[in-house]
Amino acid sequence: MTMVTGRSELTGEIVLGANQYGKAENRVVRITRDTPRHEIRDMNVTTCLRGEFADAYLTGDQGAVLPTDTQKNTAYSYAKEKGVDSIEDYALALARHFVDDIGPVTSARVEVEEYAWQRVVVDGTEHDHTWIRQGQETRTAAVTVDDTGAWVVSGLKDLVILKSTGSEFSGFLSDGYTTLPPTDDRMMATSLVMQWRHTAGAGEAGSVDWNDVYRGVRETAVGVFANLHSLALQQTLFQMGKAILERYPDIAEVRLSAPNKHHFDYDLGRFGVENRGEVFHADDRPYGLIQATVERSDAPDAGPAWRPYAGWLS
Numbered sequence: 001m002t003m004v005t006g007r008s009e010l011t012g013e014i015v016l017g018a019n020q021y022g023k024a025e026n027r028v029v030r031i032t033r034d035t036p037r038h039e040i041r042d043m044n045v046t047t048c049l050r051g052e053f054a055d056a057y058l059t060g061d062q063g064a065v066l067p068t069d070t071q072k073n074t075a076y077s078y079a080k081e082k083g084v085d086s087i088e089d090y091a092l093a094l095a096r097h098f099v100d101d102i103g104p105v106t107s108a109r110v111e112v113e114e115y116a117w118q119r120v121v122v123d124g125t126e127h128d129h130t131w132i133r134q135g136q137e138t139r140t141a142a143v144t145v146d147d148t149g150a151w152v153v154s155g156l157k158d159l160v161i162l163k164s165t166g167s168e169f170s171g172f173l174s175d176g177y178t179t180l181p182p183t184d185d186r187m188m189a190t191s192l193v194m195q196w197r198h199t200a201g202a203g204e205a206g207s208v209d210w211n212d213v214y215r216g217v218r219e220t221a222v223g224v225f226a227n228l229h230s231l232a233l234q235q236t237l238f239q240m241g242k243a244i245l246e247r248y249p250d251i252a253e254v255r256l257s258a259p260n261k262h263h264f265d266y267d268l269g270r271f272g273v274e275n276r277g278e279v280f281h282a283d284d285r286p287y288g289l290i291q292a293t294v295e296r297s298d299a300p301d302a303g304p305a306w307r308p309y310a311g312w313l314s
């Protein structure tokens with residue numbers, strides 16, 4: 001961030017700063033059909049290359065540039081060649097290929113979103129090749145590979161969760177603009193975004209059961225949300241992160257972001273009707289946005305683990 005201090009004329013040399021490029025949002029759907037019972041993995045795959053690409057920007061020389069079209073083709077081909085046992089392993093294979101096999105690439109980042117499908121049940125029997133899209137919840141993975149190692153951040157987003165009691169909010173600071181009444185019984189709802197950084201598993205392929213850890217982390221977060229009597233969404237987020245770190249020693253940190261999806265008691269008193277937390281107005285905006293990182297004091301350095309592609313350069 002640049003501080004604006006007043007009018008000045010800058011005369012320094014103009015140079016190319018950080019740069020990266022890739023193919024964003026390849027919609028890759030992989031069906032495994034080796035048996036009559038098919039499996040589906042539905043992904044949104046983003047590839048990003050970092051390396052010796054300055055000439056493309058400075059002179060237009062494309063000699064070092066692996067086209068984004070080729071990156072797209074590789075993402076689709078790897079879904080077939082390597083399969084998609086987990087989005088983490090798929091992303092690691094793809095990122096490693098770009099770093100190991102494409103000369104000018106010094107670092108590759110692959111970001112994957114996965115959409116969940118639920119097998120339909122027809123006449124009491126699970127159907128072999130038909131599914132229904134499961135809500136808006138999305139599983140995510142962001143993998144970075146360079147010559148020195150690999151970093152894996154797993155996550156989820158848009159997990160919409162609500163509890164109708166077991167939440168309060170009171171004792172807050174108040175000033176002349178404060179109108180919010182304290183409450184010891186409110187609805188609490190959010191659309192949770194969570195990412196967790198692994199310290200293990202980036203080495204040997206198959207050394208971490210990413211799918212199993214994902215299920216466990218999600219289960220832990222949901223359990224805390226449901227069972228903790230919450231004094232604030234802030235407290236709930238910290239306890240979620242803490243429980244995840246306690247359960248998984250290989251996870252270094254958890255980042256959580258949670259919009260407070262406000263549900264206000266609708267004033268039925270105007271009609272002489274009592275409303276005891278039974279009828280709410282679900283407000284979609286504005287919303288409180290509560291965010292926290294829960295981390296270990298001895299967590300190893302994050303390196304490029306959080307350096308994003310889809311977003312902006314950092």
Ligand SMILES: O=c1[nH]c(=O)c2[nH]c(=O)[nH]c2[nH]1
Nearest residue numbers: 169180231232233234260288
């Ligand atoms: O859990 C909450 N945290 C807040 O910081 C806050 N602020 C607010 O108005 N309601 C809430 N609820």
